Amino acid sequence: MVQSISVGLLGLGTVGSGVVKIIENHQDRLMHQVGCPVKIKKIVVKDVNKDRDVKIDASVLTTNVDDVINDPDIDVIIEVMGGVDETRSHILDALRNKKNIVTANKDLMALYGSELLTVAAQNGCDIFYEASVAGGIPILRSLVDGLASDRITKMMGIVNGTTNFILTKMNKFGSPYDEVLAEAQQLGYAEADPTADVEGLDAARKMAILATLGFSMNIDLEDVSVKGITDITEEDLQYSKQLGYTMKLVGLANRSGDRVEVSVQPTLLPESHPLSSVNDEYNAVYVYGEAVGETMFYGPGAGSLPTATAVVSDLVGVMKNMRLGINGNSFITPQYDKQLKAASEILSKYFLRIHVKDQVGAFAKITGLFTARDVSFEKILQLPLKESDLAEIVLVTHHASLQDYEQILQQLRDLDVIYEVKSSYRIEGESV
């Protein structure tokens, strides 16, 4: 019988402080679940003298990673320091020292998850990473356990709180992107350098992790096609609304037969779609399984305590496994080889907004390009542009392949009657 469990932390930032608070405040609950006390033995920090909003005995802090990964008393290491290369090397060392790992590091898991999971299994250790995707939402467990018997064919995720906050405000108040981004930065919802969030990279990492688990197939970060939200204008949002859609930054993972597509991009969803009402900094993952049908998991995608909840729940999982002596058994090798869809197999509806010269026959030239590739329209809006001799045309297509659509876009740009292709978005969430 395990007498007590010692935990080491790598990092004591936002999430790390939350972990310390939860372990302290919920000690009786953890004790009841695990059957023994849980103690934080060492925490690696950059500066032991820094002021912090959690009370920690000075003797617990260290600047030396080896004090944690080489301490024979430490059973579980919680990695909340972030970073990729150096962190990977620390975790590999720790696994080889038979330490179980809980991590919140999406960058690391998206890039090196497969390697780390393999090394963990080889060493009889758990590596859990629920907190790496969608903060407080237990989505990874739900994919692996709750929907274990089903065949998942589609996942759509609002998995980045910063961009969802920005799009919600732009949509609600009609404010321009730059203004809302500045507000988000002031409120702490966006970082000083927001690139990873607004360019969709953060969401792409999470989608690689989700797709790997949901499809039981090793999806690499480079397999995810990515487009961010920086080009979205107030006009795009207005037209979306008018046409009955809500614009969201959607991570999409789609399977047809054995072939998959994973992407992140601004996407129009029907207003009635469950993801459309996910607002502000909240996250949600919509999952479609062949047997279960539509499910959705909603909650806070970031923040100190929500993310720490996921970390400490993983810690409980590791500790229950320790009590039963079964660490290192939760990893299941992906069942399928990766097969990515070709552009000709990716089907979707599209929203397209263009500025056109006011010439006889312009509209026919434009629609002709679509007709030539058998793509028809669901909705068409044409309006004169104020103080200009241009017209604005908004088209909503029926389903087209990505290949056809991109070729049409290319031809449109070359067309003499086109002044500018203003914007183009995928439409998802309707049945094919």
Add this chain to the structure above:
Amino acid sequence: MVQSISVGLLGLGTVGSGVVKIIENHQDRLMHQVGCPVKIKKIVVKDVNKDRDVKIDASVLTTNVDDVINDPDIDVIIEVMGGVDETRSHILDALRNKKNIVTANKDLMALYGSELLTVAAQNGCDIFYEASVAGGIPILRSLVDGLASDRITKMMGIVNGTTNFILTKMNKFGSPYDEVLAEAQQLGYAEADPTADVEGLDAARKMAILATLGFSMNIDLEDVSVKGITDITEEDLQYSKQLGYTMKLVGLANRSGDRVEVSVQPTLLPESHPLSSVNDEYNAVYVYGEAVGETMFYGPGAGSLPTATAVVSDLVGVMKNMRLGINGNSFITPQYDKQLKAASEILSKYFLRIHVKDQVGAFAKITGLFTARDVSFEKILQLPLKESDLAEIVLVTHHASLQDYEQILQQLRDLDVIYEVKSSYRIEGESV
């Protein structure tokens, strides 16, 4: 190493057929997860000659329960026959024969869950029952594992698809209850005898199960106060909408300090609340945890394949535990003794609709009763009633204790200026 796993089914109705289909169609996926073939060895049915929409070899069917619970080759029994007393006795026998159990039976688990879990643990067996609450939504696992480290203080569930379908239609089309119920019965969303659904009993059973797990406290069915949807009128729905609320049958489990309240009743939710957009036959469970904040789990609450997904995912859990030799370890004794809130501790806002005689001073008499108990109003509507000398008054109160509110209601009914108290609903989902 386990060579193959034999499963016995009690029952082959809607859910049972779904289970057979999923086990057959996903054999390679199950094999990959569990590491050995999964075989359905025996199925207990009432009539072996009945026509069914799943193909089953006649030799697999039996009418004798003993053929399953006494078969030494059978490792796991899936109970999808329903019923309480006889089923309980079968499951107790099976557990004593060291069979692991997966059940979708909410009536059984709400009434005898505690006994069955104890006997299972004593016999080193698992008993899993994810399918008993909210069909395809993996909510029980999320409470026990995903949110393991948190202290859950509130759960609100739309956990009955029939009533949610009826309320959605009434709300959308302004149709009366009886008409929509008849439509729901025709479509198969409501049973010929809809009592258990429309009177809230089905939801109450699920809330007893959710509250027991979420609060780690044995909540019995009789602890759940229950009110159904049969008295809801089109007028109530219209006023709700006008005031910015959506009417739902909400199962509420609330904890303050160590004391809890569990109830099922028609409830007004702010339109912006995540549960308000859960429509038609869908279910959802909103969970509030001290650390994680707001989360919500959404999906199909019933149906053959969704419910069977939960059953077979539980089966996968049992089989993984068999492989590791750890069956019988998942049950955790409730941590807390049951302490129910007194009526004086249950705080809520209320919606009240009354018909009042058109007399001088009537309104002052009515509001005086509230003021005497320190209950104030957030909103007041007064309208003359057509073709009558009565006025209709709709009041939305600020927070009041259930004790005060019920005493006010009693006094209102006795008041000479009151013609009739038409309806009264709790309002939830706003911060206290």
